[in-house]
Amino acid sequence: xxxxxxxxxxxxxxxxxxxxxxxxxxxxxxxxxxxxxxxxxxxxxxxxxxxxxxxxxxxxxxxxxxxxxxxxxxxxxxxxxxxxxxxxxxxxxxxxxxxxxxxxxxxxxxxxxxxxxxxxxxxxxx
Numbered sequence: 001x002x003x004x005x006x007x008x009x010x011x012x013x014x015x016x017x018x019x020x021x022x023x024x025x026x027x028x029x030x031x032x033x034x035x036x037x038x039x040x041x042x043x044x045x046x047x048x049x050x051x052x053x054x055x056x057x058x059x060x061x062x063x064x065x066x067x068x069x070x071x072x073x074x075x076x077x078x079x080x081x082x083x084x085x086x087x088x089x090x091x092x093x094x095x096x097x098x099x100x101x102x103x104x105x106x107x108x109x110x111x112x113x114x115x116x117x118x119x120x121x122x123x124x125x126x
């Protein structure tokens with residue numbers, strides 16, 4: 001084989017290993033089967049502070065929310081919670097915490113586990 005073909009094959013292998021490695025890392029905590037998660041919704045503007053449990057078979061937050069009424073997601077970002085749409089806002093957004101920690105990925109990539117508490121808080125950009 002010539003060097004170009006060898007380098008191309010090596011590059012493709014590196015890309016494949018990288019892709020499947022990232023996939024394995026992001027899905028390592030996936031919990032299959034039925035689970036119950038708690039959803040907390042806080043909005044001082046709307047005088048809203050409530051908690052509701054959701055039962056789901058979904059493995060990630062985005063699909064679990066889309067099975068519920070009053071939620072919308074755009075490009076992985078939660079834009080509507082309990083019918084309160086912030087998609088057009090330039091000053092507010094739905095801040096998400098998972099078990100008290102800031103969410104590190106978008107809703108469609110956020111793995112959920114039985115007993116998780118997901119908090120949505122309407123806050124202003126700083």
